[in-house]
Amino acid sequence: MTPGPGTTVSHWFSDGWITTRRNLIKIKRVPDILVFTTLQPIMFVLLFTYVYAGVINIPGSSYKEFIMAGIFAQTIVFGSTYSGSAMAQDLKDGIIDRFRTLPMSPSAVLIGRTNGDLFINAVSLVVMMTTGFIVGWRIRSSFLEALGAIALLLLFAYAFSWVMAFIGMSVRSPEVINNVSFLILFPLTFVSNAFVPSATLPTPLRVFAEFNPVSALVSAVRNLFGNTPPNSPIADNWAQQNPEVAVLIGILVLLVVFVPLAIRKFASVSSR
């Protein structure tokens, strides 16, 4: 029996689909992932809208409206860490060795993995938007703008999945990778304009927050959902003045750098 015919392109698509399906089956069989991806966003929405809404004042707007973009961004960026821990786990289990000895496309495992994150993030985004809607968050923009916001969130997280997949293969230990993710993602999501306006931060943190790509993402999403408070001060930097463009550039840069890096890493890793 010899491997079947087919072009490189069709193999690339079918390999990517087969590995994606593997990750979707995993979501079905390991319910903790789905519980985590649905319950945690609900918890965050309720926590921030009810616990902090009373103490944080956003002039001209409600904190509920303000905070949702931040919760969306934080949750889906954390959602991209699955790729990191899953690649480390697959490496540890030796299944990466199996894949690497098969005549399959070298990017397929990574495509399947990042697609799995994309699916998880899409589900948690739907859950968060529904919860937000119930507690009083409203989209105050056009349908297309809202779609743009959703697309930017998912694309940003997708690009981040490739970063985490690369880190996961480099760090190799599923236990360590979680700590590494938190070390990277907590500062990135909290020292931003996700939960408080960056103008309120002390200068060094404010500068970091204004150049933080997560801030650009949050601003873009806030704008596109029509949740930016009117007359809110706009920081004196290009990224904050053009957050939609800045995020797109950020996404492109992450993909251009980390997709090839991750694929090259995959082609040389092996369990011990």
Next chain:
Amino acid sequence: MAFIEASGLTKTYTPRGAGPVHALDGLELGVAQGTVTALLGPNGAGKTTAVKVFTTLIRPTAGIARIDGIDVLTQPERIRPIIGVSGQYAAVDENLTGFENLDMVGRLYHLGAVQSRIRAQELITLFDLEEAKNRPVKGFSGGMRRRIDLAGALVTRPKVLFLDEPTTGLDPRSRLGMWDIINTLVGQGTTVLLTTQYLEEADQLADSISVIDYGKVIAKGTSDELKASIGGQRVEITLVDPADSAATVEVLRRFGDSEPTTTAEGRELTVNASDAPRALQSILAELGDRGIRLFDAGMRRPTLDDVFLRLTGHSATAEAADAASAEASSASAAPAKAASAKRERTTKKERSRS
């Protein structure tokens, strides 16, 4: 030309803060088509590294590796479709069922959906995996996972099969099951390179054995040739009273061909003898004259363990020795079964040649 060949294969790692480690140090290897070669060596001898080079997983620092004349290093994409690999750690997806695992491998070989499903079912039947067919692999025993993993290696009926320590960590019963499977495969003409740290396993399964230590082949030949290479048979004497040890050593030295060795607090003594039956007769007569009481006496041929000790100056790992003795005590009947399977195979081959 050998079907699987390595020449001057070298792999050097430089761990941080330590000197270079030569996992492979000029490995030479040739496996003829349709035969089984065992790479026999202790943990850390370079067995897995060699398999990883052949299966395109790692690049050697230097040297040549070819399968069916195809260069593994420059044309890995031509190697992958013709090889099957089953590793030391079962490379199966725990969350997929046995069937889904095999079906996925078939599809990634681009067999197509229909062929992949048919083949997965064939392998489920062949490997007695009905139980694991529709249940996630997680929760199944090591033996079951290993069978699924090996089945995965056979999805395309590869010409060449690499088995990296196929029975390490398995209980004796699963090990015998695995031996049966491997013997069947070889009967069908598959070329196999297997690594093992179990002397018994190399003895049972392999046509040819390459003993590997510190990344080099230090001896090769059939099991019998290797055993013969360290001299003829041995005479073994077990005393009732260890106090007779010194006198017995003297007798053994007189009738044997080597310096006698003493173990077990001086009760067990061994000496090499080219004509063992005659040496045994003389030794027994002399010991009888001296009134030395014997608990046991006999002849035996050297084992691969003796070969190993002689070649490397150290025994195969303690772990392997433990496993081998556990195996000997708990399943003494079973190796005979595998051995008979091997004999059958040899006979078949000989018949087909003539």
